């Protein structure tokens with residue numbers, strides 16, 4: 001019998017723990033690869049051993065998305081095991097190919113912060129702190145095999161299907177066992193945490209603008225329709241009743257849209273007064289004070305909702321010099 005073991009790993013981040021899953025099969029498989037620390041590596045090694053395997057014996061690593069707490073150990077594990085590493089092609093932009101490249105990931109965000117209306121001094125400080133974070137927790141890796149969605153991975157007793165669920169990141173996937181209803185949800189569906197629709201600084205979709213929150217809400221619909229019995233998430237213990245959770249998330253985002261509209265009204269942000277708001281102003285009203293990566297998450301949240309409202313025709317935006325300003329439609 002193929003067994004699935006949940007491995008819970010401590011992280012140095014706000015989300016204190018992250019899961020990866022070891023599937024003890026004739027093709028030993030790991031879903032996600034923890035955070036890049038020695039402690040995390042030891043946790044994975046001893047859990048895999050407990051389940052009757054070894055790191056060296058791994059043949060497959062499937063990554064639910066390319067965030068540092070889910071891909072941290074992938075280079076180390078692939079080097080030791082020679083396992084095939086799979087991830088969705090839309091997340092390859094987040095991979096670091098050479099060690100020295102990790103700090104540059106932070107630099108890429110400068111333009112995003114300026115357009116969001118973040119004061120210059122704060123931009124520099126934030127870019128520095130994000131670069132530092134990337135340097136510490138992203139490791140260089142290349143050679144991954146790319147997924148598109150709908151691939152099926154056979155195991156001894158079941159198969160797992162890849163379902164592309166963009167939103168939290170463009171290349172986020174869920175991995176589904178259609179027979180027993182087990183869904184490895186990555187960070188696309190968490191029981192206690194609202195997945196942040198992270199803003200994308202480089203569109204993975206080419207000319208078509210990638211909208212994180214819009215994509216995320218569409219992905220929730222896909223997840224909602226699946227016959228899920230049990231969710232094995234990227235953070236926290238397994239849970240069931242995925243439809244109730246999807247409903248809660250829809251309600252949360254609806255309430256937040258209304259909050260954003262109120263903020264725009266409160267600022268008289270319309271074409272008559274001409275005083276638009278930036279996503280930084282909106283995020284400050286939503287979350288008060290934010291720093292470092294939290295600032296990026298807060299801006300992603302504000303921008304995500306502004307973009308959905310834009311696509312519904314309720315809000316329009318205009319770029320004025322470097323900043324993007326949002327207004328209520330008449």
Ligand SMILES: [Zn+2]
Nearest residue numbers: 065067168187
């Ligand atoms: Zn994540």
